[in-house]
Amino acid sequence: MDSTSAGLARSAVKAKGRRGPTNPFRMALIGLAGVIPVVIAAVLLFLVVYAWPAIRFNGIDFLLTKTWDLGNLYADPVPRHGVLAPIGATYGCLVFVAGTLASSFLALLVAVPVSLGIAVFLAEGVKRQLRTPFAIVVELLAVVPSVVYGLWGIIVLVPIAAHIIAPVLAAVFPFIPFLAQAGGSGFGLLSSSLVLALMVIPVITITVFDALTRIPKEAKEAAYALGTTKFEMVFFTMLPMIRPAVIGAVILGLGRALGETMAVLMVSGGALNYMPTTLMSPISTMASFILSQLDSAEQDESGLAVQSLAEIAIVLFVITVVVNIVARLLVRKGASR
Amino acid sequence: MTEAAFAPSFNRAATKPRAVAGRKLRSSIGWAFCAFSFLLVAAPLIDIILLVLVRGFSALSVQLLTQVTQGVSGGLLNAIEGTVVLSIGALLFGVPIGVGAGIYLAEFGNGRFGQIVRFMADVLTGVPSIVLGYFSYVTMVNWLGWKFSVLAASITLAIMVLPYMAKMTELVLRQIPIPMREAAYALGAGDSKVVMRVLLPVALPGILTAILLSLAISVGETAPLIYTAGWSNYLWNGQVVHQPIGYLTYVIWSFINQPFASAHALAFAAALLVMMTVLAINLAARAILRVRGA
Known part of the structure; x- marks a missing residue:
């Protein structure tokens, strides 16, 4: 931060003896600001404490097991791995991790080129008067509630996926098993990825657009002086200059896609014990699974199922927090150059 | 060219x-x-x-806005009321804490603690809403025994809007020139007087924008509410705990999967109300910013 941002702290330096940090007003503000780190710590702490029996029961296999089976809920639970568990109960989140990663990756595959295209279009391609209305379109995309995306997905996107995209892909690429499944309901990996792409695009676009508009005029003029066309100037000069910001924006979008719940839940088809094999496979993501399974997990008297869901929440929390921290550091590095 | x-x-x-x-x-x-x-x-x-x-x-019809939900038909009055109650509840908790945190970050937050809070605010915006919802389910709904309730749902929403409020308040306050603070100090005002009488009035339009955007987030959110607010066909009886409450986004999610035309109609009506509210709030926030910038 630069010196203009010092605020009261700078103004108050001379008066330090009279009102130092012990001033009650300042203590109150510190208390309020402290709520934010306390919440983060509390989320992690309470989830881990709550999920501890499940963490002990599942061990490291949790991340490698495909089966999610609540076991026999009508018999008395028996002790296993030092924890009372229903007979035959197995908890594994591999299917959901796979669904989350696959849908987020495919979403980025679509969203990244499109977002870069839009950002370049807004920053350099349109007249100044059109820039604001066009930017509003992108920003509105970011404020549509995710449940409305899900609604649109069910009504519009899923039929398109089932009746247009899937048959066309199957006809064009009959030799690629991943693409060649013509049947299916349309609820699945493809629809989830497309909805996610739509939700991620504004995140990436706005970040990249901001970085593009901050590039000094001299750099553009230097490129023009070499005789480039305008597009060559953008592609060979501007985009390479903001590479850290672009990477950060993409990872920021990834964080958004990994944690998205409602829209994905509504169009994903809700797979259980089933790895996605084609573009039309039904999937479950970690977030959508937590939401959809809590009801049935509560039927488990031993509580292990609900605790295992909490363990999924911890895995999701850790993944998204790490992804976001990396993204923020990259965006910041890109901005400071 | x-x-x-x-x-x-x-x-x-x-x-x-x-x-x-x-x-x-x-x-x-x-x-x-x-x-x-x-x-x-x-x-x-x-x-x-x-x-x-x-x-x-x-x-959309008049009875939709005046009746409560009966099964998968009837009206949306209970859901509309619930969304209003939960959003106000979220602002009640989220705005004072968020604005306070923002003031701290802008005015005293250049030290290590400020850095940590700022970083944690970024982290908190990235935490999936379902994780926050599950946290509330574990702590408030279960351990504290509040069951599905207005209080648990409002606090969850408040946690979600908190980092936005803090970041935007900080941004607005940092745009106020330093000499204004120095002038106030020179007149003998203390920290609290400078903030309350000089800085906050100037920053008010910006903070109002932040409140509006937080409201939009609360109105449009679904995932963290499903296991904190529950659902109710009845109007709210004023209890903040032990009493589930309906809200509009639940209707969209749950009723669109029912095989009845009346359920679909309710889902679309709810979607219309949510979309209109969210879009109107965002356009209003944009207008406030433009007036201020001009």
Whole structure:
């Protein structure tokens, strides 16, 4: 931060003896600001404490097991791995991790080129008067509630996926098993990825657009002086200059896609014990699974199922927090150059 | 375009007429891709808005706004009331804490603690809403025994809007020139007087914008509410704990999967109300910012 941002702290330096940090007003503000780190710590702490029996029961296999089976809920639970568990109960989140990663990756595959295209279009391609209305379109995309995306997905996107995209892909690429499944309901990996792409695009676009508009005029003029066309100037000069910001924006979008719940839940088809094999496979993501399974997990008297869901929440929390921290550091590095 | 007027390029071969034509063609294709990308997202946005408007308005009626839900038909009064109650509850907790945190970050937050809070606020915006919802389910709904309740749901929403409030308040306060603070101190005002009497009045439009955007987030959120607010067919009886409450986004999610026309009508009507509210709030926030900037 630069010196203009010092605020009261700078103004108050001379008066330090009279009102130092012990001033009650300042203590109150510190208390309020402290709520934010306390919440983060509390989320992690309470989830881990709550999920501890499940963490002990599942061990490291949790991340490698495909089966999610609540076991026999009508018999008395028996002790296993030092924890009372229903007979035959197995908890594994591999299917959901796979669904989350696959849908987020495919979403980025679509969203990244499109977002870069839009950002370049807004920053350099349109007249100044059109820039604001066009930017509003992108920003509105970011404020549509995710449940409305899900609604649109069910009504519009899923039929398109089932009746247009899937048959066309199957006809064009009959030799690629991943693409060649013509049947299916349309609820699945493809629809989830497309909805996610739509939700991620504004995140990436706005970040990249901001970085593009901050590039000094001299750099553009230097490129023009070499005789480039305008597009060559953008592609060979501007985009390479903001590479850290672009990477950060993409990872920021990834964080958004990994944690998205409602829209994905509504169009994903809700797979259980089933790895996605084609573009039309039904999937479950970690977030959508937590939401959809809590009801049935509560039927488990031993509580292990609900605790295992909490363990999924911890895995999701850790993944998204790490992804976001990396993204923020990259965006910041890109901005400071 | 005047590219042709520019002198020799990357190397001599690239300036031969054929090469120049090829480069121009590639540039045109590039621009076409950029414009196409924009259409690719503008079309779904327009389709979403049209779908919700058309289907929503055809389902909207007076009794929808005056009756409560009965099974999968009836009205949405309980859900509308619930969304209002939960959003106000979220602001009640989220705004004072968020604004206070923002004041701290802007005015005293250049030390290590400020850095940590700022960083944690970024982290908190990235935490999936379902994780926060599950946290509330474990702690408030279960351990504290509040059951599905207004209080648990409001606090969850408040946690979600908290980092936005803090970051935006900080941003607004940092735009106020330092001499204003120095002038106030020179008149003998203390920290609290400078903040309350000088800085906050100036920052008010910006903070109002932040409150509006937080309201939009609360109105549109679904995932963290499902296991904190529950659902209720009845109007709220004023209890903050032990009493589930309905809300509009639940209707969209849950009723669109029912095989009844009346359920679909309710879902679209709810979607219309949510979309209109969220869009109106965002446009209002934008207008406030523009008036201030002019």
